[in-house]
Amino acid sequence: TFRFASRVSQVKPSATIAMAAKAGELKAAGKDVISLSMGEPDFDTPAHIRKAAAEAIEAGQTRYTPVDGTPELKQAVISKFQRDNELSYEPNQILASTGAKQSLYNLMQALIGEGDEVLIPAPYWVSYPDMARLAGGAPVILNTSAKNNYLVTPSQLQASITDQTRLLILNSPSNPSGRAYTREQLAAIGEVLLEYPKIVICTDDIYEHIWWADEPFSTLAQVVPALQDRTLVVNGVSKAYAMTGWRIGYTAGPAEIIKEMKKIQGQSTSNPSSVSQAAAVAALNGDQACVGEMCKAFKERHDWLVPALNELPGVSCEPGEGAFYAFADFSGAIEKLGLSDDIELAEHLLEKALVASVPGTAFGTAGHLRLSFACGLDTLKTAVERIGNSL
Numbered sequence: 001t002f003r004f005a006s007r008v009s010q011v012k013p014s015a016t017i018a019m020a021a022k023a024g025e026l027k028a029a030g031k032d033v034i035s036l037s038m039g040e041p042d043f044d045t046p047a048h049i050r051k052a053a054a055e056a057i058e059a060g061q062t063r064y065t066p067v068d069g070t071p072e073l074k075q076a077v078i079s080k081f082q083r084d085n086e087l088s089y090e091p092n093q094i095l096a097s098t099g100a101k102q103s104l105y106n107l108m109q110a111l112i113g114e115g116d117e118v119l120i121p122a123p124y125w126v127s128y129p130d131m132a133r134l135a136g137g138a139p140v141i142l143n144t145s146a147k148n149n150y151l152v153t154p155s156q157l158q159a160s161i162t163d164q165t166r167l168l169i170l171n172s173p174s175n176p177s178g179r180a181y182t183r184e185q186l187a188a189i190g191e192v193l194l195e196y197p198k199i200v201i202c203t204d205d206i207y208e209h210i211w212w213a214d215e216p217f218s219t220l221a222q223v224v225p226a227l228q229d230r231t232l233v234v235n236g237v238s239k240a241y242a243m244t245g246w247r248i249g250y251t252a253g254p255a256e257i258i259k260e261m262k263k264i265q266g267q268s269t270s271n272p273s274s275v276s277q278a279a280a281v282a283a284l285n286g287d288q289a290c291v292g293e294m295c296k297a298f299k300e301r302h303d304w305l306v307p308a309l310n311e312l313p314g315v316s317c318e319p320g321e322g323a324f325y326a327f328a329d330f331s332g333a334i335e336k337l338g339l340s341d342d343i344e345l346a347e348h349l350l351e352k353a354l355v356a357s358v359p360g361t362a363f364g365t366a367g368h369l370r371l372s373f374a375c376g377l378d379t380l381k382t383a384v385e386r387i388g389n390s391l
């Protein structure tokens with residue numbers, strides 16, 4: 001037996017990956033499992049992006065690049081923020097990383113230490129609390145409910161702030177809830193934050209383009225410009241351009257923080273893949289029609305799935321503004337089946353309906369299941385029918 005560093009014992013393996021593994025085992029045993037547990041678009045990366053990558057390989061873009069990304073990628077990111085979010089940045093305010101996941105990890109490592117509190121509204125993306133713990137900090141969970149669209153309220157935020165609060169993470173549209181803050185709600189949250197100048201804010205905007213609300217997407221730094229100098233905006237190409245495997249994410253924010261994040265990256269992974277960076281330049285600078293086409297497909301599935309879930313006994317689900325997940329309250333169904341919680345329900349559905357989902361507990365909100373609609377409509381219809389038969 002080996003002796004491990006104490007930090008690893010504080011961290012759980014990703015619950016979404018664990019569920020996918022269980023479903024994989026059943027599939028390998030010949031069972032016809034439908035997986036609604038995945039967090040990636042089911043589309044292929046658009047052709048013009050793949051072509052740019054192939055060309056980059058042939059052109060010899062196969063060497064180390066600057067740690068923080070090629071000048072071309074940083075410029076493409078700067079143009080993206082100007083075009084989509086009315087935010088202006090200089091190159092020293094941009095860091096390209098190996099996925100938005102590494103962007104967030106770098107940020108926690110750079111900013112969070114022993115005793116620092118990280119405010120995380122629940123339901124949250126599974127990795128935030130563990131990343132905070134890995135950095136030695138303490139995640140402080142702000143529980144939300146369906147009543148507030150799974151969004152944190154200004155008064156709740158205010159009440160959670162202590163002298164130890166270092167960072168607030170906002171993810172809109174949210175994984176897992178698909179819910180998003182309106183411009184007005186962001187302004188109200190911003191008003192609270194303006195009173196606490198020491199708090200740094202991270203907005204995880206990775207689902208920005210998978211969006212169908214009536215008003216356009218907005219991000220906190222855009223709505224409350226006075227917060228831009230202490231807000232890190234995290235985004236990436238994984239979800240918008242169906243590029244999960246390419247591993248390119250990026251952060252924009254105050255040069256002072258970006259510099260320290262770059263230092264962490266420089267002593268761990270160095271630059272993200274040179275070929276993937278070239279592909280990301282093509283994605284960000286190229287024709288954006290592919291983004292809209294994929295979004296349209298996600299919306300069509302969402303519009304079918306949410307009412308279908310509400311037809312099931314003991315299930316209620318609110319429509320979302322974006323992303324590709326339905327986060328449904330199954331507490332009535334759990335009770336009716338005599339199960340103890342959402343984890344047992346997810347296991348029940350995997351065994352009886354051969355449908356893989358992710359229990360809400362993994363996201364800090366029990367009684368729920370997250371069902372991904374990053375799959376074809378026919379698959380989705382079969383899955384819901386099977387779930388209905390096993391409730």
Ligand code: PLP
Pocket residue numbers: 039098099100101102125171174175204206236237238244247248249
């Ligand atoms: N943030 C959220 C909310 C996510 O859902 C994900 C991916 O599942 C990420 C960040 C990480 O994305 P990337 O593939 O760019 O690392």
